[in-house]
Amino acid sequence: MSLKTETMVLNMGPQHPSTHGVLRLELKIDGELVLDVKPHLGYLHRCFEKHAEAMQYNQVVPYTDRLDYLAAMGNNWGYALAVEKLMGIQVPERVEYIRVIVAELQRIASHQVALGSNAADIGAFTPFLYLFRDREHILSIFEDTCGARMLYNYIWVGGLSHDIHPDFVKKVKEFVSYYKATIIELDNLLSYNKIFIERTANIGVLPLDTAINFGASGPALRGSGIPFDLRRDDPYSIYDRFDFEIPVGKGLQGQVGDCWDRYYVRVREMEQSLRIIEQAIDHIPEGDVQSAIPKRIKPPKGTVYTRIENPRGELGYFIISDGNTNPFRVKVRAPSFVNLEVLGELCKGHLVADVIAILGSIDIVLGEVDR
Amino acid sequence: MKNAEEIFNILKDNFGDAVIALDKDTPTEAVITVDPLKIHLVGEFLRTNEDMMFDSLMCLSGVDDANGKKVKDADGTDIIEGGTLSVYYHLHSVSLKHKITLKVSAPREDAKVESVENVWKCADWHEREAFDLVGIKFLNHPDLRRIMMPYDWEEGSHPLRKDYKNPEFYQGMKVPY
Amino acid sequence: MGLLDKEFSDGNIVIAPVEDLFNWARLSSIWQLGFGLACCAIEMMATSMSHYDFDRFGVIPRNTPRQADAIIISGTVTLKMATRIKRLYEQMPAPKYIISMGSCANCGGPYWEHGYHVLKGIDRVIPVDVYVPGCPPRPEALLEGLLKLQDKIRNESLRKKSA
Numbered sequence: 001m002s003l004k005t006e007t008m009v010l011n012m013g014p015q016h017p018s019t020h021g022v023l024r025l026e027l028k029i030d031g032e033l034v035l036d037v038k039p040h041l042g043y044l045h046r047c048f049e050k051h052a053e054a055m056q057y058n059q060v061v062p063y064t065d066r067l068d069y070l071a072a073m074g075n076n077w078g079y080a081l082a083v084e085k086l087m088g089i090q091v092p093e094r095v096e097y098i099r100v101i102v103a104e105l106q107r108i109a110s111h112q113v114a115l116g117s118n119a120a121d122i123g124a125f126t127p128f129l130y131l132f133r134d135r136e137h138i139l140s141i142f143e144d145t146c147g148a149r150m151l152y153n154y155i156w157v158g159g160l161s162h163d164i165h166p167d168f169v170k171k172v173k174e175f176v177s178y179y180k181a182t183i184i185e186l187d188n189l190l191s192y193n194k195i196f197i198e199r200t201a202n203i204g205v206l207p208l209d210t211a212i213n214f215g216a217s218g219p220a221l222r223g224s225g226i227p228f229d230l231r232r233d234d235p236y237s238i239y240d241r242f243d244f245e246i247p248v249g250k251g252l253q254g255q256v257g258d259c260w261d262r263y264y265v266r267v268r269e270m271e272q273s274l275r276i277i278e279q280a281i282d283h284i285p286e287g288d289v290q291s292a293i294p295k296r297i298k299p300p301k302g303t304v305y306t307r308i309e310n311p312r313g314e315l316g317y318f319i320i321s322d323g324n325t326n327p328f329r330v331k332v333r334a335p336s337f338v339n340l341e342v343l344g345e346l347c348k349g350h351l352v353a354d355v356i357a358i359l360g361s362i363d364i365v366l367g368e369v370d371r
Numbered sequence: 372m373k374n375a376e377e378i379f380n381i382l383k384d385n386f387g388d389a390v391i392a393l394d395k396d397t398p399t400e401a402v403i404t405v406d407p408l409k410i411h412l413v414g415e416f417l418r419t420n421e422d423m424m425f426d427s428l429m430c431l432s433g434v435d436d437a438n439g440k441k442v443k444d445a446d447g448t449d450i451i452e453g454g455t456l457s458v459y460y461h462l463h464s465v466s467l468k469h470k471i472t473l474k475v476s477a478p479r480e481d482a483k484v485e486s487v488e489n490v491w492k493c494a495d496w497h498e499r500e501a502f503d504l505v506g507i508k509f510l511n512h513p514d515l516r517r518i519m520m521p522y523d524w525e526e527g528s529h530p531l532r533k534d535y536k537n538p539e540f541y542q543g544m545k546v547p548y
Numbered sequence: 549m550g551l552l553d554k555e556f557s558d559g560n561i562v563i564a565p566v567e568d569l570f571n572w573a574r575l576s577s578i579w580q581l582g583f584g585l586a587c588c589a590i591e592m593m594a595t596s597m598s599h600y601d602f603d604r605f606g607v608i609p610r611n612t613p614r615q616a617d618a619i620i621i622s623g624t625v626t627l628k629m630a631t632r633i634k635r636l637y638e639q640m641p642a643p644k645y646i647i648s649m650g651s652c653a654n655c656g657g658p659y660w661e662h663g664y665h666v667l668k669g670i671d672r673v674i675p676v677d678v679y680v681p682g683c684p685p686r687p688e689a690l691l692e693g694l695l696k697l698q699d700k701i702r703n704e705s706l707r708k709k710s711a
């Protein structure tokens with residue numbers, strides 16, 4: 001006798017502990033097997049692009065903070081770069097160095113949350129606490145520098161909102177030496193943990209050509225084994241002066257491009273960020289961080305698309321200027337938005353519990369997906 | 372590695388009238404204007420041709436050009452009649468490392484653009500977004516629904532249009548401040 | 549606390565109004581619905597993590613509304629989300645408390661003017677007990693909000709629920 005089975009539709013979210021915010025996934029399942037995943041977005045659509053059209057160029061900066069709220073520095077920077085390119089502004093050396101340092105610190109802070117929540121979602125709660133403990137160090141550096149813990153409004157068009165705190169260099173150096181030793185803790189706790197490997201290795205394998213065709217970027221793309229990093233491949237600012245490696249997924253615990261690879265790429269990226277900070281921190285030149293800030297931001301007519309490597313991948317800003325003080329149109333190419341698209345491909349044929357691991361390894365921030 | 376002028380000439384040789392113009396005067400990037408009903412063919416060519424290899428679509432943006440006539444509505448607010456809506460495509464080649472920007476424009480009242488979803492997979496959601504927020508219809512798109520706004524949002528109301536008017540209520544909730 | 553202080557010296561009898569006992573029990577273990585909306589949710593997470601440690605006030609995130617006493621609306625509420633929040637609220641057993649965290653939940657925050665898809669204040673949909681201002685509020689501010697909520701619960705009467 002054979003039992004009659006039926007496929008079932010299961011809703012995950014918008015309120016769900018593991019969807020990293022307000023994402024709704026519509027799973028079509030056959031028993032525990034996932035046949036299809038349909039993400040439904042828009043639960044956090046905050047109308048960024050409309051706001052950008054209604055504001056002056058410099059007023060848009062605080063709104064960019066709120067796109068990818070785990071990596072606000074990167075968002076500010078991408079936007080500032082786009083407007084600077086449109087207006088042909090050259091920013092002082094000191095500003096470039098500070099920008100690199102804060103952006104790399106931000107990358108570490110952002111990866112800490114990403115790794116922690118990825119682990120917590122699949123049951124390893126302890127690393128989450130450890131990572132948040134270390135994240136507080138970075139937040140306190142930022143708080144000294146610009147007065148906010150999360151949304152900084154620090155990188156302005158042509159410069160910075162404040163100069164760095166007198167203790168900045170000392171504190172950053174302390175953090176770098178502290179964290180270099182502590183990152184090993186993460187490896188011991190989580191990376192080579194048997195249970196964690198069982199849950200993530202060979203799960204959600206993303207082949208390279210699919211990744212490129214879907215436009216994936218950041219750790220999601222590098223986990224599939226290609227060393228594509230905009231800091232190296234389309235260099236902006238002063239990244240060409242620093243020596244760093246681009247970690248890629250090698251399939252150490254399973255196939256190339258599985259969840260564990262994407263996880264591991266992030267861990268190693270934090271080390272590389274520390275390396276960049278070390279190289280930059282001693283060479284911050286003297287100068288005025290606000291000297292290049294234009295009195296009135298009124299770019300010429302034209303369009304510009306710039307992209308930077310944010311912790312989650314390629315963050316692009318497309319700005320159309322009609323020669324006024326407000327942007328005519330700002331479109332954000334959000335890395336999470338594009339990376340999330342591939343979720344359906346990755347989840348097919350896995351179990352329901354694996355969807356959580358895969359979603360965590362893609363690492364989305366809903367503020368940026370929905371904008 | 373090819374610059375915009377070379378790419379434009381190659382496209383012109385292959386597609387003739389479907390490739391309309393090259394705008395080089397912008398301060399940062401050159402824009403090639405293409406026929407909206409041929410864009411999927413041009414895209415396919417750009418992706419597969421050995422000299423081009425544009426395998427990644429970085430960004431796809433729908434834009435309301437607001438270049439039509441401003442007329443007064445019945446209740447005294449401005450609405451725009453005529454003019455165009457545009458879509459910008461930013462392409463990049465991972466292997467050859469060159470970039471190009473394409474643009475198509477379609478009349479505002481009935482904007483129809485061919486979908487490039489089966490050329491670059493990632494266009495899927497971008498196109499849905501352009502449909503949702505600007506109101507451009509993508510022909511042959513597999514699943515053209517709203518993506519950001521609720522599915523039951525007022526038909527034909529697209530927030531990123533320049534003459535968009537916010538409704539007073541949505542499902543009994545007051546929308547304006 | 550105050551309720552049990554020095555009461556044990558004469559025999560093991562505690563004399564207290566039943567109201568106080570109930571209120572004391574309620575305010576010391578507020579289980580919140582683990583539910584993050586936007587940027588404020590990250591600060592809420594930071595509050596419950598190692599550094600600020602929400603647990604010491606008896607706040608533990610529960611993942612289902614049926615077991616939650618309080619819900620912290622931590623972030624921007626969009627129109628699409630508002631109906632879902634209402635449903636979550638209705639699923640919670642009484643007594644239930646709401647903390648509105650951040651300007652967005654209070655009044656629309658930075659999105660009040662042009663946010664065509666943002667609900668300008670969660671109190672248009674569900675009743676709010678404590679408002680915590682800030683964008684995002686610091687963890688200390690959220691803790692303060694929680695203490696305020698505890699104060700409120702402490703003075704509740706069983707006969708007629710306030711608010």
Ligand code: SF4
Pocket residue numbers: 066151586587588589622623624649650651652653657658682683684685
């Ligand atoms: S109040 Fe500020 S930090 Fe909180 S959700 Fe709103 S924008 Fe984000």
